[in-house]
Amino acid sequence: MQNAGFIIASYTLTIGSVLLFAVVTLRRARESAKLVEDKHKPWI
Amino acid sequence: MKKITNRSRVVSAVFIKDLRIEARSRVVTNQVLPFAGLIMIMFAFALDNDDVLQRVAGGLIWLATIFSLFVIVQRSFAIETDDSALDSLRVAGIDLSAVFLGKAFALTLQLIALDVVLIASAFLLYQVQVSAVGIVLLVTCVTCATTGLGFVGTLYGGLTAGANGRETLLPLLLLPVVAPVLIAATRATEAAFGSGGAATSEGWAWVGLLTIFAAVFGIGGSLAFGPLIDE
Amino acid sequence: MSQTSTQTPQKVSNTGTQATRVIGALAILVTIWVVISGLVLTPADVVQGESVRIMYVHVPSAWIAYVAFIVTAITSAFYIFSKRHSLGFDRVAGASAEVGVIFMAITLITGSLWGRLTWGEFWQWDPRLTTTAFLFVTYVGYLAVRRLDGSIEQRAKRSGVIALLAVVEIPLVHFSVVFWRSLHQGATVLNPNGDVKMDDLMLFTLFSGVIGFTLVFIWLVLHRQRTMLLSDLVIERAIDNAILERQNEGVGR
DSSP states (O other): OTTHHHHHHHHHHHHHHHHHHHHHHHHHHHHHHHHSOGGGOTTO | OOOSSOHHHHHHHHHHHHHHHHHHHOHIIIIIHHHHHHHHHHHHHHHOOHHHHHHHHHHHHHHHHHHHHHHHHHHHHHHHHTTTHHHHHHHTTOOHHHHHHHHHHHHHHHHHHHHHHHHHHHHHHHOOOOOHHHHHHHHHHHHHHHHHHHHHHHHHHHHHTTOTTHHHHHHHHHHHHHHHHHHHHHHHHHHHHTGGGOOGGGHHHHHHHHHHHHHHHHHHHHHHHHHHHOO | OGGGOOOOSSOOOOSOOHHHHHHHHHHHHHHHHHHHIIIIISOOBTTTBGGGGGHHHHHHHHHHHHHHHHHHHHHHHHHHHSSSOOHHHHHHHHHHHHHHHHHHHHHHHHHHHHHHHHTSSSOOOOHHHHHHHHHHHHHHHHHHHHTSSSOHHHHHHHHHHHHHHHHHHHHHHHHHHHHHHHHHOSOOOOOTTTTOOOOHHHHHHHHHHHHHHHHHHHHHHHHHHHHHHHHHHHHHHHHHHHHHHHHHHHHHO
């Protein structure tokens, strides 16, 4: 593929940064969820 | 809350108070003006070419104005938050949008004084020229642009007043907002100076944009300032 | 803070629910399809060649970034103008802005990579690009305002006003940049999508990209705003406990 470096870089960057954000959010959620009782979680 | 006194009296009281503090402390005249003058000299060192300087003088004047704006806005709210003067005004039940207008006009007047010095230094240092019609355009442009900057500066200054890290946050918030002023005021000033063969008549459209900017943030600021300060 | 948690021995419920799990699974599936189709199945463009493949991530990212900022503006307006000043609106506004900033950064970077291939330059002073960059900086500032110290209500009010001001500011910036370019340089850059002839599969892949990224956006915002609620609660509780401890110290003496 021509210009493969640029194209792969775009895809990796896009998916990588979204994944990173998702992982960070989930980890933070897990930490705070331990400290809060279920009755304070309106989505349950 | 009941309005203690009518609006225009509050506006002028705050306006006069801010100017009086400046007259006694001389922070703008003794610190900000020399700072802005230094910026103009530094630009000359950096660009090191008379033709280029003449060509970009308009932009340099307004960049120097905007950098000085940050300093003046910090100052304008430091005098309010240091002794929690803003809280006292709030508790007194004074219409906060009038406080906003008073502070904004005081800021505008200080900016106008600053721009007079900056434009004068451009004449001296960068050898720009201006025609009679150009002077009319220049005066209108400075008035409209500084009014807009006064409104925006007061609004964002009030927003960050008293918060930690406001010195660094204010430029981040203000720079994108004042970008239209930088563009429009620069083009209008260039038209007044005739830089790069620009005709004076080209400048008036930009003054229109500056007026819209000032109107939008004048209205937006009067509406938003009260709720922002009021906890 | 450890003694504040009345921890239940059973398993802890996190921010996930049945709905988010379904959305998450769908988002992953659609994204995998977009990657396969975008990189392998779709043909190269006649004019742009292989570089057109960047479009399948660039355009959906830009779309999501704009959607995110619109969501932030709308929920901020709801927070400011509603009678109840429900903090839920503020949390959605904040979560959406965070996701928006990330997608905006992705848009700018993938866009400049694509620009390097098609225009030969990473950046052009085109009104659309310039406005997008300003939008990015504005919302970075918005996130900085959310981090200022103060109460949760203060945070909501300050950032709400900033979000509404951004709605006024962005058209002004866009208009002045358009005006600036039109007076000083005749033509702007060629529309990056304009000369791409899209066949059905290309269109479908682009469309799937938009759907997939929208799912990702919903998933991220749901989790992020729930996390925000949890951390707000934890902070509030830490303050309450600190006050209680002080009071108990006084009683014990």
